[in-house]
Amino acid sequence: MSNEAITDYHLHLRGDDLGARADEYFTAENIERYLEGARAAGVTDLGCAEHMYRFTEALTVWRHPFWDEWAIDDIDQYVEVVKASPIKLGIEGDFIAGAEEKLEAMLGSRPFDYVVGSVHFLGDRSLDTEEYTIWDEARDPDDIWRRYFETLADAARSGLFDILAHPDLVKVWGRAGRLPSVDPRKMYEPAIEAIAESDIAVEVSTAGLRKGVGEIYPSPAFMEMCVEAGATFALSSDAHEPAQIGFRYEDGLEFLARHGVTEIATFEGRERTSRPIGVLGTPNTQRKSIFGAGEAPGEQ
């Protein structure tokens, strides 16, 4: 087997249906559907990273009404099913300032191949959902952006995570009132410094192309600053269903190449290895056009 890799490490086996039971999703059959999606998309290295807040144990880390509603699954059932499968075992952890020890107890005590770290909340307000949103009229977007990148820096430095997820998630909505009034480069600086010091891998995520902002995470300017700082990169789609695996990877690979990145991070047992970025097979244009229309992707 060639040493080249095309990874998709940040994906969710669980759909966003709160009513669905874990044992419909944490199964060998469901993982097989994701493996089929990976084969169709030309992805060579597949791993999942379920949201930590889907698991009851997360409530030992943080209490928030959103988590109280979603934390219903058993983390050890998830670990067991994925470990017995051919895909890598990851988890998407939220950085919760002040709860680092509890996070370490939950994320550091299980046989994960990697831990993806995210900032979805500032305090108890959400950046990327309308429920509990931080984006109310009274707040200054510049202030939210600044605080976001400072918190991202703390997440990188915490040592809890191997990969920094969707690094400029704060741009997700891409619309007036939620964008900064000034060039955000200065705001990026604390995060870039922390990335350089911590050596955490930076996720290039095509998920941003599905959102209001319509742009890969991170922005070209953030990416340039990461490259200058000598960062390592991971590539993912943040798929929430099998048809989203490798979502618009032709754009993701072009983005990496344009920034002179030729190697991608792979993980096993939380050890990182850099491997040459592979070449995509025949891109599935049918899938592209389905996604391009902004519709829910269908089975082929």
Ligand SMILES: [Zn+2]
């Ligand atoms: Zn996320």
Ligand SMILES: [Zn+2]
């Ligand atoms: Zn995710």
